[in-house]
Amino acid sequence: MRAPMLLRTACLFLACVLAAGALGGCGEAGPAKGENETQPKQDTPAPKVDAEADSPALETAAQCGVCHTEIYAEWKASYHGRAMEDPLFRELSAEVNKEECIRCHAPVNLRDSGFETPIARSEMREDAISCLSCHDSNGRMAGPSEGLKGRCRPVYDPQQQDVVKMCFVCHNQHDTGNEWLRGPYSPEAPEPRLREVQTCLDCHMPAVERPLVPNGKVRKGRRHTWFGGHSITQLRKAAELDVVTEKLPEGGHRFRVFVTNKGAGHAIPTDARHRSFDTYVLIKDAQGKILLDPTDAQQQSRAHLAKFRKFYRGSGKKDTQIPPLARVDTLGEGAGFVDVPEASSGTGEAWLVYRLTPRDVLNKRSLEEGPPNDIKRLYRARVVIRKEFTYGP
Ligand code: HEC
Ligand code: HEC
Ligand code: HEC
Ligand code: HEC
Ligand code: HEC
Structure with missing residues (x-):
């Protein structure tokens, strides 16, 4: 030191x-310094000027x-x-x-x-x-x-x-x-x-x-830092997740994820229209076998529960940003839940994912914990929150 x-x-x-x-x-x-010494001494006081x-x-x-x-x-x-x-x-x-x-x-x-x-x-x-x-x-x-x-x-x-x-x-x-x-x-x-x-x-x-x-x-x-959507630490202050699981009559479970805007003074996301928050679930059975995986290209859209975003003008889509303190599962983009018939008991994770641009890809590397504000990870969908849960008997 x-x-x-x-x-x-x-x-x-x-x-x-x-x-x-x-x-x-x-x-x-x-x-x-020095100015006074070089100035000639005056008898009359110098006029008050802005030094x-x-x-x-x-x-x-x-x-x-x-x-x-x-x-x-x-x-x-x-x-x-x-x-x-x-x-x-x-x-x-x-x-x-x-x-x-x-x-x-x-x-x-x-x-x-x-x-x-x-x-x-x-x-x-x-x-x-x-x-x-x-x-x-x-x-x-x-x-x-x-x-x-x-x-x-x-x-x-x-x-x-x-x-x-x-x-x-x-x-x-x-x-x-x-x-x-x-x-x-x-x-x-x-x-x-x-x-x-x-x-x-x-x-x-x-x-x-x-x-x-x-x-x-x-x-x-x-401090003149203005941390916002580029900072994973700031993003984590904005939201929390909770999961509601429900047994389906025909077998399996329904998984519903709620997001609460607990810490932002405005809607999340806010400002630039290319930004979004999304919810996903990962589901495992009691043996630990993955039944639904958001990072698997084939399963990603099914594991995707909801999108929260201010869409581009002219897209014809209604804005789905989450207002301060609101707790929501969906605001119209996505169902907010997924039914998994083969899931009778096991564990899972709910994810809150942030994208700076719509083309930011969600993949295995989205889960890597780099340094908090690592610029190399910016334009990959970043998993901001992972909330573990169990379901079934
Ligand atoms: C986006 C606007 C913005 C920019 C850019 C900005 N400031 Fe500020 N600055 C503020 C605001 C707002 C405050 C008042 C903070 C407060 O309430 O104390 C402030 C306060 C200050 C203060 C008073 C002490 C303090 O911390 O409150 C100083 C000195 C200062 N800024 C210097 C700078 C310098 C030097 C830069 C560039 C390197 C800069 N500012 C860039 C908005 C800005
Ligand atoms: C040669 C040194 C110097 C430079 C260069 C300088 N400042 Fe200052 N500045 C000061 C000092 C000294 C103070 C008063 C600090 C004190 O009394 O604590 C001050 C005060 C301020 C304040 C008022 C803080 C308040 O709390 O109200 C602001 C704002 C500020 N500076 C912004 C700037 C900005 C912006 C620049 C560049 C355009 C700049 N300063 C360049 C020395 C400097
Ligand atoms: C002159 C226009 C201007 C003013 C004034 C201004 N901002 Fe910004 N702000 C921007 C722009 C442009 C960006 C985006 C910069 C980028 O990422 O390219 C930004 C980005 C931000 C971000 C997000 C950073 C991130 O990580 O994405 C925050 C937070 C922010 N500003 C807060 C403030 C606050 C608080 C004030 C008032 C003190 C303020 N801004 C004043 C133009 C402004
Ligand atoms: C109670 C705390 C709080 C207040 C008040 C607040 N913000 Fe934020 N802001 C956050 C948090 C937390 C985030 C991170 C979530 C996010 O990026 O959506 C954020 C994100 C942002 C972003 C990044 C945009 C985005 O969605 O990624 C901008 C820009 C911003 N704020 C500007 C402002 C401006 C301007 C104000 C005042 C009008 C303001 N904030 C008031 C907490 C606050
Ligand atoms: C009225 C002021 C304003 C004008 C004009 C403006 N911007 Fe911005 N821009 C902002 C503010 C404020 C932000 C910060 C919003 C945020 O962080 O979500 C921003 C953020 C951005 C970002 C996001 C940066 C990031 O990494 O997420 C991009 C990209 C951008 N502006 C592009 C543009 C382009 C291109 C134009 C011209 C066609 C433009 N802006 C004109 C105010 C403006």
């Missing part, structure tokens, strides 16, 4: 030296990262930081050549459009949804605290924590914002409340206490 720690301290120190030279110093309020106003404007996320090292690292790894390099986005936007796609994936700052329709940036598109998209306010950086000082000229703006402005501007085109507003986590939910108020920030930008810059004061803030 020691060596990496030292290395880290050295890097932070270096970042500060760089910042002090190029940008005016980390954690430093007021004018850059940082003359510094060149900050333009790139990497510049913010010199001082806000941890937030920068989180953002860079997030799908906001990667919204222009996301492989699926590149494919569907003809290698980012569809201009109409850029406005939400690499926008100018949101305040310029009154938090309404984001406008595409002409420069630094590789910064995707940049720090400046969310924070720039006429060259100052809007934040949730009052009275802070720094090279970026922080300015207090309560709109920074107003998710209807900050998140809805891009995340309501498919209704995610409204799903939340209508649901049990919204400040507008009817009394008696079923859940405490939780905003997009509470679930997608977890609270943390830490310095905002190296050697800065510890402050209350939020």
